[in-house]
Amino acid sequence: MSPTIKEVAELAGVSTSAVSRAYTEGASVSAKTRKKVEGAAAALGYVPSLIARSLATNRTKLIGLIANNFQNPVFLDVFDLYTQALQARGLRPLLVNLTNVTDPTESLRMLRQYSVDGVIVATSTLPPGFAIAFRDSGIPVVHTFGRYSRKPKVHVVGIDNIRCGRLAADTLLAHGYRSVAFLGGPQFATSTQDRALGFSKRLQEAGLKAPKLFYANAYAYDDGRQAMAHVLKEKGIECVFCGDDLICMGAIDAARDLGLEVPRDIGFLGFNDMPMASWSAYQLSTIRQPIREIIAESVNLVVSLTEQPDLPPACKLFDCTVVERRSLRMQSSASGKRR
Amino acid sequence: MSPTIKEVAELAGVSTSAVSRAYTEGASVSAKTRKKVEGAAAALGYVPSLIARSLATNRTKLIGLIANNFQNPVFLDVFDLYTQALQARGLRPLLVNLTNVTDPTESLRMLRQYSVDGVIVATSTLPPGFAIAFRDSGIPVVHTFGRYSRKPKVHVVGIDNIRCGRLAADTLLAHGYRSVAFLGGPQFATSTQDRALGFSKRLQEAGLKAPKLFYANAYAYDDGRQAMAHVLKEKGIECVFCGDDLICMGAIDAARDLGLEVPRDIGFLGFNDMPMASWSAYQLSTIRQPIREIIAESVNLVVSLTEQPDLPPACKLFDCTVVERRSLRMQSSASGKRR
DNA sequence: GGGTTAAATGAAGGCGCTTGCAAGATAAAG
DNA sequence: CTTTATCTTGCAAGCGCCTTCATTTAACCC
Numbered sequence: 001m002s003p004t005i006k007e008v009a010e011l012a013g014v015s016t017s018a019v020s021r022a023y024t025e026g027a028s029v030s031a032k033t034r035k036k037v038e039g040a041a042a043a044l045g046y047v048p049s050l051i052a053r054s055l056a057t058n059r060t061k062l063i064g065l066i067a068n069n070f071q072n073p074v075f076l077d078v079f080d081l082y083t084q085a086l087q088a089r090g091l092r093p094l095l096v097n098l099t100n101v102t103d104p105t106e107s108l109r110m111l112r113q114y115s116v117d118g119v120i121v122a123t124s125t126l127p128p129g130f131a132i133a134f135r136d137s138g139i140p141v142v143h144t145f146g147r148y149s150r151k152p153k154v155h156v157v158g159i160d161n162i163r164c165g166r167l168a169a170d171t172l173l174a175h176g177y178r179s180v181a182f183l184g185g186p187q188f189a190t191s192t193q194d195r196a197l198g199f200s201k202r203l204q205e206a207g208l209k210a211p212k213l214f215y216a217n218a219y220a221y222d223d224g225r226q227a228m229a230h231v232l233k234e235k236g237i238e239c240v241f242c243g244d245d246l247i248c249m250g251a252i253d254a255a256r257d258l259g260l261e262v263p264r265d266i267g268f269l270g271f272n273d274m275p276m277a278s279w280s281a282y283q284l285s286t287i288r289q290p291i292r293e294i295i296a297e298s299v300n301l302v303v304s305l306t307e308q309p310d311l312p313p314a315c316k317l318f319d320c321t322v323v324e325r326r327s328l329r330m331q332s333s334a335s336g337k338r339r
Numbered sequence: 340m341s342p343t344i345k346e347v348a349e350l351a352g353v354s355t356s357a358v359s360r361a362y363t364e365g366a367s368v369s370a371k372t373r374k375k376v377e378g379a380a381a382a383l384g385y386v387p388s389l390i391a392r393s394l395a396t397n398r399t400k401l402i403g404l405i406a407n408n409f410q411n412p413v414f415l416d417v418f419d420l421y422t423q424a425l426q427a428r429g430l431r432p433l434l435v436n437l438t439n440v441t442d443p444t445e446s447l448r449m450l451r452q453y454s455v456d457g458v459i460v461a462t463s464t465l466p467p468g469f470a471i472a473f474r475d476s477g478i479p480v481v482h483t484f485g486r487y488s489r490k491p492k493v494h495v496v497g498i499d500n501i502r503c504g505r506l507a508a509d510t511l512l513a514h515g516y517r518s519v520a521f522l523g524g525p526q527f528a529t530s531t532q533d534r535a536l537g538f539s540k541r542l543q544e545a546g547l548k549a550p551k552l553f554y555a556n557a558y559a560y561d562d563g564r565q566a567m568a569h570v571l572k573e574k575g576i577e578c579v580f581c582g583d584d585l586i587c588m589g590a591i592d593a594a595r596d597l598g599l600e601v602p603r604d605i606g607f608l609g610f611n612d613m614p615m616a617s618w619s620a621y622q623l624s625t626i627r628q629p630i631r632e633i634i635a636e637s638v639n640l641v642v643s644l645t646e647q648p649d650l651p652p653a654c655k656l657f658d659c660t661v662v663e664r665r666s667l668r669m670q671s672s673a674s675g676k677r678r
Numbered sequence: 679g680g681g682t683t684a685a686a687t688g689a690a691g692g693c694g695c696t697t698g699c700a701a702g703a704t705a706a707a708g
Numbered sequence: 709c710t711t712t713a714t715c716t717t718g719c720a721a722g723c724g725c726c727t728t729c730a731t732t733t734a735a736c737c738c
Contacts, residue, residue, distance in 0.1 A: 002477075006695095049394075051693095055722095070415050070416070076412065079436075083434050113386055114390065114431065250618075253620055279589075344725060359727085360726090369685080686734080705714070708710085708711075
């Protein structure tokens with residue numbers, strides 16, 4: 001069907017090795033034969049088969065891209081950036097959807113079947129067993145949005161959620177809030193755990209009592225909305241720090257349905273700075289993580305790993321920033337500067 | 340590294356053919372040797388290499404999944420459903436991001452490099468040249484969300500946007516609106532063109548004058564918002580039919596910023612029924628396309644095409660339904676039933 | 679048990695490409 | 709015009725699997 005290397009060789013009047021080399025970076029070919037090969041290839045519409053090549057080279061240029069959260073808009077960005085970054089380096093994302101999958105066996109089998117060169121786990125809500133299972137079978141893996149650890153099991157690149165929690169606390173304090181709550185995502189998500197921790201700790205350091213902790217069942221609007229009902233039963237909450245913008249918007253709507261006005265009656269701080277955060281219906285103040293940089297770094301890393309699989313696992317962390325809009329009350333001039 | 344068929348054969352005490360057959364559906368193997376093979380494979384941690392297999396069978400089980408719109412939340416659903424549907428059939432999506440790509444050559448080359456078994460073009464905003472280029476090079480292609488045509492160049496599955504436009508018109512008429520506008524996506528998108536057409540036509544059939552047509556630069560919030568500014572310059576518009584929920588929400592916010600209340604002062608009908616449409620800040624009435632069915636059908640189709648590549652291209656269309664929420668004023672009892 | 683038919687098996691060649699090796703061509707040096 | 713070093717090139721083996729073909733084994737029926 002598709003022309004093969006042999007036909008090109010024949011037409012060009014050279015050996016198959018020659019045409020192979022014409023397509024291999026840094027191979028030894030004279031300009032003359034390269035020209036001949038290119039001519040023949042063009043005439044035939046030849047495209048070298050990566051399948052056959054990878055059988056010989058043991059490199060597929062395929063990167064498994066693992067996700068399990070197709071509800072959250074940030075992942076659109078994530079997919080977009082990943083596909084572009086990988087494409088730019090001649091790699092291909094093999095998309096793996098692990099929604100509702102609890103056992104790594106099957107996905108591992110599949111990834112090995114295709115002999116992917118590496119795996120990127122792009123989620124903070126997947127049990128750590130997955131990344132570790134991949135690593136154990138010898139596949140280079142980087143865990144994006146993974147948890148910081150002094151001695152990580154796999155390479156992780158992302159943010160320090162504990163620091164983010166502290167940043168959130170500082171922000172609320174700077175706005176003069178004293179009685180605040182935390183409304184996280186699912187309690188098993190490490191991102192939620194860490195943010196809650198940092199948030200609580202910083203508040204206590206500032207002499208406040210530990211905030212009440214609430215959890216939504218998922219990083220989603222409806223779950224945020226429902227969970228907010230519980231928050232609202234608590235008296236005297238001035239402001240809530242949400243673990244995700246979607247949750248936050250759900251929470252805001254829950255509050256508004258009860259006649260509360262944001263930020264006059266209650267303040268909100270979100271997380272992720274997704275596009276909707278800037279919609280005029282919400283105007284969310286939120287914490288943004290540098291997704292673009294995180295992903296660029298992840299791709300760099302997985303590429304390095306295909307070349308040096310034995311790099312010791314490390315955490316590469318990026319700083320978050322707060323984006324101020326109008327879901328927090330005006331900064332009281334007394335309360336000092338933000339950091 | 341990974342154990343090969345030969346090692347398994349050796350350990351199991353059979354020929355490589357035997358173990359190959361043990362892994363091939365419908366091959367002739369006795370239960371006894373299959374057991375032996377499975378035992379040996381398990382002991383070795385053997386996973387057959389799809390790469391090698393596809394070199395021999397000329398089937399990769401790889402499906403190119405082409406997208407170019409990573410801004411619109413519906414595509415999260417699309418990705419989710421596609422990956423799941425493909426996985427369920429033992430196929431793998433190779434994600435291709437064609438954002439800002441105008442020339443099919445490069446992507447075609449890449450798809451051929453990987454000898455994908457088929458291609459799914461999942462977008463309504465890609466020039467038709469792409470799908471056709473794929474087809475011309477012999478790759479089975481189905482165009483999801485493509486345009487209806489009596490004599491299509493490639494298989495398309497989606498909705499009849501002209502009918503959707505008519506449905507929108509009927510809905511607005513049933514609500515008693517008389518002076519309405521259309522606010523579409525980019526003017527080059529066939530989906531927008533067709534919806535505008537059906538919408539206008541139906542209104543005129545009902546004896547109204549043709550609606551004013553407006554276009555947003557993209558299926559996105561900000562673009563909807565900006566375009567709405569122009570709509571609002573027009574006097575006497577009672578209701579606007581938007582080509583996308585995002586556009587619609589942008590438009591609503593633009594209207595609200597001017598102090599208008601929805602649906603008291605102006606009505607809105609959206610398109611796509613994305614999750615945000617049901618948020619209490621919007622409560623969008625909108626038209627929903629059966630994405631799940633569309634995608635299931637697309638996958639079925641692409642699978643059939645890998646077996647019978649010569650099926651004549653056809654259009655498989657699905658009906659849309661309107662989801663009534665609260666962005667249209669109460670149905671005037673006089674104005675009759677919805678269809 | 680013999681004969682017939684069906685099922686299971688192994689050997690071998692091939693899928694399209696890469697690559698070590700040795701030989702041939704070219705260039706640089708004397 | 710040799711000699712030596714550097715490039716190019718083709719041959720052939722191999723990457724891990726499938727599949728045809730011929731052969732062996734099992735199943736079945738009188």
